[in-house]
Amino acid sequence: MNREQFAALLEKYQEGRCTEQEKQLVEHWYALLENDNAGGVSEDDLDGAEERMWSGMQEKASIPDLNGRDGNSPFRSIYLRWAGMAASLLLIAWFFAGKVLDRHVPLTAYTWQEKRNDSQNVLPIVLEDSSVVELRPGSSLRYPNRFEGSKREVVLKGNGFFSIRKNPRKPFYVHSGGVTTRVLGTSFHVSTAPGGRQTKVEVVTGLVSVYSEKTSEEAVDMLVSPNHTATFDRNSGKFSPGLAERPRLLNANISFQFHHAPLAQVAQHMRDAWGVDVQAENGQIMNCTLTADLSGQPLYTQLDIICAALGAKYKVRGSTIRIAGPGCKMRGTHAFQTRKPNPMQT
Template sequence: MDRYNDFSVEDFVWDDFFRQWALSPTPETHALWDDWIDANPEMLEKVEQAKAIVLSLRLHEPEIDDAEINQVVKKTVGRITEAGEENIRQPGRRIPVFSIPWMQFAASVAFIVLLGWAVYAVMIKGDEKPQSAQGDTVIEHHESFIEKVNTTSETLQLALSDGSRISLAPKGRVRYPERFDGQRREVLLEGEAFFDVAKDPEHPFLVYANGLVTKVLGTSFRIKAYGDSREVTVEVKTGKVSVFAQSDPHLKEKVEDRQFQGVVLTPNQKIIYARNKVKMVKTLVERPEIVVSKAETPQFEFEDTPASEVFDTIARAYGIDILYDEALLKDCPLTAHLDNQTLHEKLDIICKAVESSYEIVDGQVIIHSKGCRN
C-alpha cells in the first residue's frame, strides 16, 4: 500500500483497486484501507473526496484508463487548484458550493467519463485491445508486438518465439512480443485460450486477462476471460500456476518476483475470479483428469480394500488432496471396479459404500464420515 502515500485525489479516482473498494467493499479490502488510513491520517481528506467522487459517478468499470483522458483530468485539476488558491487569497469572498475545488473536480470528471465512454463505445467495435495491467506499468517494453484475432469458427494454433504454444478459441484475441527478450514473457488475452508454456524458470510467463494475472514457469492451463463476463477462470492441466488481481496493491512485486505469490493452483484445480467483487474462489475443474503417466495409472479395482487406501490411490492418480480421518476409515473395506467413472462418480460410489459424504473446499476434497457400522 506504500504506493498510495503520494497519491492525489485524481490518482485515487483513477485507481482500480481504490474504486473497487469504494464501490464493492469486502471485509478484507475494508480492513486493508482502514489500516492504511490509520497509518496515514494526513491522507484521510483526499480519500474521502475521491471516494465521494467515485460513488457519485458510479465508475463500475476499471477499463477507462486512456492516456488522453488522464491528461485532461490533470489539466482540469490544475485549473481547479488555481481556482482554489484564488479563493483562499480572497477570504472575504463568499464561495458558492459548486466552486469548492473537489466538487468542480467531480463535475469535470463526470463530463470526462461520459465523453470517454462515448469514444470507447465507438472504438471498441472497430478495434478492441486486450487489457493489460494497470496503466501498463508492469509490462516490459518491446520493439514490436504481434496481435492475433481468431475470426474463424475453429481453434487457432499459435507458436511463440520461446517454443510456447497458444490454442486461441474463436473470437479470442492475444497480443505478445515478436521475441521475448526481457526478464519476463508477457501475453495479453481477451477471450478463451489454452496455453502450453515452454519451461524457463529464469523468465516467468505471465498472461494478463480481464483484470487477472496468471504467472507460470512452464506448464499448461486454460484461461476464459471474455470482455462481457464479470468472471475470469483459470484451469490448470499440468504443472503449477499462481494468480493474482491486476488491482492488487503489490502487483509490481508479484510480477517481478520469480517465486510464486498469490493463489497457487495445481493440476485439476481452477480459480474463479469475480471482477466486480475482487474475489477469488478456488475449486476443482468440472472433469478432473488423471495426471500420472499411463504406466503409473492404477486399475481402480479394489477387493476388500480399506477406504483410506482407496482415497489415497485416487488422490495420487488425479494429483489432488483428499482429506479424511484415517482412524474412522481404515476399517471400512471397499470392493468396487471404478475404471470407467469420472472422479466425481468414483467419489460418489465410494462415499455411498462407506457411509460418508464429501465436499470440495479450496480445491481439496474433504471426506466427512462417522465410521462404518460392522
C-alpha cells in the same frame, strides 16, 4: 509511449479495468484534446476518437517558439494550452514507463501484433519461443513478434489454452481480465467471462501463480496445481479455489483395484493419481472397507461408486472433496464390482 500502448490504455478504460490513476489520465487527456469540460468519458466518446486523440497528441506534442511575443498577445493563451498539453504528455510518458503499466501492459518487446479468432474453430497460435496458444472462438491475443528482456508476456481477451515452453530464466506472463498468471513452463486454461467480471485459471500440468493487477508479483494471491482452478472475482478483488470440471489422471501407475481396502487407503490413491485432496466429515467412515475395481473411471465416477458402496455422499468444497456418511459399524464390509470401461477414458 507508442501507439500500441496508447490503444491498450483506451481499451482498458472502455472495459472498466483502469486503476484510478489511469482513469484520471485518460479523462484529462481527452479533455485537453476534445473537450475542456469532458469529465467522465463514455464508451461512445471513445469510439472513433482514438485516431483523433493520437493525431492531436502528435501534432501538439511540440511547442512553437513564441519568444519575443508580449504577455498580452493572443498567442499567449495558445502557448499556455500547448504547454499544458506538453506537460500532460510528459506525465503520460512517465506513467507508461513506470511499474504500473509494466505489469498491466507488457513493454518487453519492440513489435506487437494482435490476432482475433472470428471463426467457429480453435485457432492455434505459435509464439516466438515455440509456445502454443489455442485461441477459442470470439477471443483475441496480443503478443510480441519477439520476446525481449527477462519476461515473456501476452495479453488475452476471452478464452485460451496455453502450452508454454519451459524457460526458468524467462518466466511467461498472461494478462487477462485483471489477473496475471505467471508460469515457467506448463499448460493451463485462462478464461474471462463476458463483461470481465470473473477470470478463471485452470491448470493441466505444472504449477502457476496468480495475482490481481492491484497487487505486486511478490504478493502472490494463489498457487494453482494440476486439476485445480483459481477464479478471480473483480467485484470482491479475491480469488477462490476450485477443482477442474474434468480432472485428468496425473499418475497412471496408481492402482485402483481394491480388496477390503479401508477408505483412508482409497483416498490416498486418489490423491496420488489425481492430485486432489479427499477428506472425511467424520473419521469413522475412513475405516470402512471397499472391494471394487475403479480402474479407468473418471474421478467423479469413482466418487459416485465409492459413495454408493458405503452409503455416503460427497461434496466439493473449494479445492477439497469431503465425504460424509454414517460410518460402517452397522453396515459391515462393502463390495462393489464395476465393469471396466475403455482404458483410454479419464
